[in-house]
Amino acid sequence: MGLRVGIPRALWYYSYYPFWRTFFESLGAKVVDSGPTSRDTLNMGVDETVSEACVPIKVFVGHVKSLIKRWEKREIDAIFMPRYVNWSGRTVYCPKFLGLPDMIRYSFSDLPKLIEVRLDARRRPLALLRACNTIRKELGAPRRLLLGAYVKALRTLHRHNELLRQGVSPLDSIASTAGGTSVNATSGKVAGETREDREARDNRETPVIRLAVLGYPYLIYDRYVNLGLLDKLKNLGVEVITAECVWPHLVQKEASKFIKNLFWTYSDMVAKAGYYFLDLDANEAKPEAHRIDGIIHITAFGCGPDAMVDKLLELKARQLSKPFLPLTLDEHTGEAGALTRLEAFVDMLKRRCMTAG
Amino acid sequence: MAVATFPHMNEYSPAFRMILEELGHEVIMPLRPSKRTLTLGSSFGPEFACIPLKILLGTYLEAIEKGANLIVTSGGVGPCRAGLYASMHKEILRSLGHDIDMVVFEPIRHKPLDLLKSVHRLNVARLMPWQLFDLLYRAWQMISYLDQLEHLLHWTRPRELKPGTADAIYRAGVDSLCKERSLKGITSRGRQAVAEMKAIPIDKDADPLKIGIVGEIYVVIEPAANLDIERILGELGVEVHRSIFLTGWTKENVVKEGHRVKAGMVARPYLGEMVGGHGQESIGHTILYAREGLDGVVQLAPFTCIPEIVAKSILPAVSRDFDIPVISFFLDEQTGEAGFRTRLEAFVDLLARRRSRKRQEKQPA
Incomplete structure (x- = not known):
């Protein structure tokens, strides 16, 4: 039996898990993810992290701790701990992502084997393939499997992104891309579900509010940390659209409106998506589904990059007089207050819609 | 005419003023950050931005009150937030109705041409390259002496026999050094101030x-x-x-x-x-x-x-x-x-x- 590799369900998980799962499985390893965030995970994370760190980092450390516990029970053999530096060739990840393996190594005294690899697409061509080759060596898999596994993983990632663009949540997409071949069937089902949803909404009498919920994937898709915010919005009769629903090249067109691009991948995406959603008139080709009534920006307490993103979005929203709600989350956020x-x-938005229409 | 200002940093302001004045600008000296600076900065800056961003924003606002319309500052390429300060400040100041000009110096390695452009923009007096070099050299000398004095201050403070002597002499030295403009003046004043610092009576056995x-x-x-x-x-x-x-x-x-x-x-x-x-x-x-x-x-x-x-x-x-x-x-x-x-x-x-x-x-x- 191959190596059993634990992957923490936090931070980059929502964007890249399908890639790594496919890659590891193609090389004969077994992938174990740490499961949804719970009170225990968060508490463990808070215990082990410096107090100044943001809640997503605490969540990540909590997931790592829960994987360590599973390692102690001999359920897994190693933890996958990539150093995400740069994936796209253009922007880097938050400095905390860059220092993550070091932070983990010096937070715990007794660790299982860490599969550590530096992902930096800037320096050399095919840097990601090379990084994957490092992992292959660690797993002890034969070289001939590498290219196949890599291509297959990339295709899964591509499918994952496609599903996200259709409005499927990453967790559902991860579940549906699990089988590899059964994707088409499931994606059809997902599309069907959304159509029913839409019909149900059309039948309602109140005007439909469409909100862009912007934030990093690890905040808006982690139900425990954000207190089930997306579900709550759906219950309030709101149609939600996220940055992942937009083609990246449409979002990148907004670059000209910035004095200087943001350095960090996720922040860059969120800020530009925000500008894209806010600036209706500038973009004639924008589909109807992307016209929004307001923006909710979800951010973590003390998030460094978000201090910049949030202010940029706030200024832009004010300039275009669009409703804008920043929502800051941390480990103490109360459900009642947020709701x-x-x-x-x-x-407020509904009233605004009624008076306008 | 452009009225220039720049971020406040320790005692370095006179050196920056010298550069900008000789390039042909009127200069508003940034005030030493105070409670008011911080209040201004934190009321208009992003809540979770780091304190340097807020202090700089407050400093700029105070300088704008006095009539500054050009800010000279540094950039960066990340992943630290400081590289985005300039564009952030510009957006915030614009939203507050201050349409100021900004000259941002990015690291040489990344955009060498931009650096030349920035220098050209700032060079209103149209100094020749060798004059520019001379100017920068003098500023560098001044900053070096300032650093040397501060080094000595750190060393002398815990050893001085009469508390407060080192601070007083340091203050006087810095003030006299910063009045100089010529290379000769800067070096002679600098040497003199260093000698004075070294002459402060100290407890030789102090550990x-x-x-x-x-x-x-x-x-x-x-x-x-x-x-x-x-x-x-x-x-x-x-x-x-x-x-x-x-x-x-x-x-x-x-x-x-x-x-x-x-x-x-x-x-x-x-x-x-x-x-x-x-x-x-x-x-x-x-x-x-x-x-x-x-x-x-x-x-x-x-x-x-x-x-x-x-x-x-x-x-x-x-x-x-x-x-x-x-x-x-x-x-x-x-x-x-x-x-x-x-x-x-x-x-x-x-x-x-x-x-x-x-x-x-x-x-x-």
Whole structure:
């Protein structure tokens, strides 16, 4: 039996897990993910992390800790701990991503084998393939499997992104890309579901509010940390659209509106997507589904890059007089308070819609 | 005519003023950051932005009140947020109705042409290249002397016989040095001031505690941002070793940026990645200080500073491996002086006790 590799369900998980799972499985390893975030995970993370770190980092450390516990029970053999530096060739990840393996190594005294690899697409051509080759060596898989596994992983990632663009949540997409071949069937089903949803909404009498929920994937898709925010919005009759729903090249067109691009991958995406959603008139070709009534920006307390993103979005929204709600999350965020703010915001939008129409 | 201003940084303002005035600008001197500066900055800046961004924003607003319409500042390429300050400030100032001009100096290595363009834009007096070179050389000399004086100040403070002498002489030296414009004047004044500092009567047998200061450049260098930590420590009888001086930093980052500096290199086993800002250097300097036999290290960082958070989570391991106590301070507009001072005093007490215990252990009974 191959190596059993644990992958923490935090940070880059929502964007890249399908890639790594396919890659590891093609090389004969077994992948174990750490499961959804729970109170225990978060508490463990808070215990082991410096107090200044943001909640996503604490969540990540918590997931690593839960994987360590599984290692102690001999359920896994290693933890996958890539150093995400640069994937796209253009922007780097948050400095905390860059220092992550070091932070983990010096936070725990007794660690299983860490499969550590530096992912930096800037320096050399095919840097990602080379990084994958390093992993292959660690796994002890034969060289001939590498290229096949890499291509297959890339294709899964591509399918994952395609599903995200259709409005499927990453967790559903991860579940549906699991089988590899059964994707088409499931994606059809998902599309069907959204159509039913849409019909149900059309039948409703109140105007449909469409909100862009912007934030890093590890915040808006982690149900425990964001207190089930997306579900709550759906219950309030709001149609939600996220940055992942837009083709990256459409988002990148917004670059000219910035004095200087943001350095960090996720922040760059969120800021540009925000500008894309806000600036209706500038983009004639924008599909109807991307016209929004307001923006909710979800950010973690003390998030460094978001201090910049949030201010940029706030200034832009004010300039175009679009409703904008920043929502800051941390490990102490109370459910009632967050829900009240959401309700108030949605009520305001509904009233605004009624008076306008 | 452009009325220029620039960020406030320790005592360096006169050197920057000299450069800008000789390039043909009227200059508004940035005020030393005060409570008002910070209030202005934090009311218009992003809530979670680091304290340097807020201080700079406040400084700019105060200078704009006095009529400044051109800001000269530095850029960067990340992943530290400081590289985005300029564009952020510009957006915020525009939203407040101040349409100011900005000249941003980006690192030479990345956009060499932009640098030339910026210089050309600033060069209203149309100085010839050799005149520019001469001007920069004079400014560099002035800054070097300022750094040298401050170095001496840190060394003399815990040793002086009459408390306050070093500060008074330093102040006088800096003031007289900053009035000079000619190379001859700068060097002779600089030498004179250094000689005066060295002539201060000191307790030759004094063996003060030695504490290194590491962290993010702005809060380390600017006394208004770090509640004048060097003076507090100096008055507690501690010899302060500061990891960053402007001359040293410029040499490392502008002139030979590709060159791996020593601090970064020794930090590699602990933090194998340039995380931006001074994260790696903070770890590296802590190791270097431990090797030099300092008694302790203070890490200073702005609240929410990402690179320093990474550093802080690794520093306990460094502290354990190299047997050197480290204390971290994350500073923001809420940091109160009394609490800060108390923690520092406690840290110094701890170091003093630790040192005497270690010395006792060394002496066989």
